[in-house]
Ligand SMILES: [Fe+2]
């Protein structure tokens with residue numbers, strides 16, 4: 690399973706655009722592609738696709754973690770260019786976004802009511818609802834090195850999402866990837882969260898986006914060789 694970070698608050702080099710938001714392109718063993726989130730701006734997402742030599746027309750599937758602007762902002766531009774992409778829309782997406790899809794002639798399939806395999810080996814989790822926070826779902830990837838959980842912002846809580854996924858998928862999540870929304874947490878609290886994740890069986894940590902700059906550095910300090918660097922242009926194999 691290959692992952693390419695196409696949108697993040699950090700970038701690997703000046704050739705890549707960084708910006709507030711998240712997007713990752715997933716390719717499974719059969720070469721099927723799934724774009725998870727689209728960052729804030731289509732212009733930035735397109736620049737990074739160009740840097741990666743990816744033609745947006747060749748992306749076969751699209752889905753989202755949640756409906757925040759920094760995860761769906763780039764979608765309209767992408768959907769105008771790629772009229773063929775299969776859209777898996779979280780059940781909690783707002784009606785104004787469905788109007789955009791209709792106006793562009795896109796059909797969609799709703800996800801989030803139950804774990805759903807989107808492409809071979811890549812599953813959308815059920816929706817997580819939390820009072821006062823955006824509804825969100827994650828992706829569980831069955832790769833050669835076990836299960837990984839990919840999150841957009843992890844507003845429901847990264848530990849909660851891992852605990853639930855471990856139960857539902859009957860196997861431990863070994864790698865967590867994405868935004869963990871810890872930017873307002875103290876560094877002491879980051880240490881506690883890492884401990885909680887390890888107790889649940891997590892072995893590798895790839896924090897990005899709204900995990901927060903200092904907090905990501907703390908992950909790197911604590912996790913050492915188990916830390917995976919994330920940034921626009923970064924490639925992962927899991
Ligand atoms: Fe976010």
Ligand SMILES: [Fe+2]
Pocket residue numbers: 755757823841842844
């Ligand atoms: Fe968010």
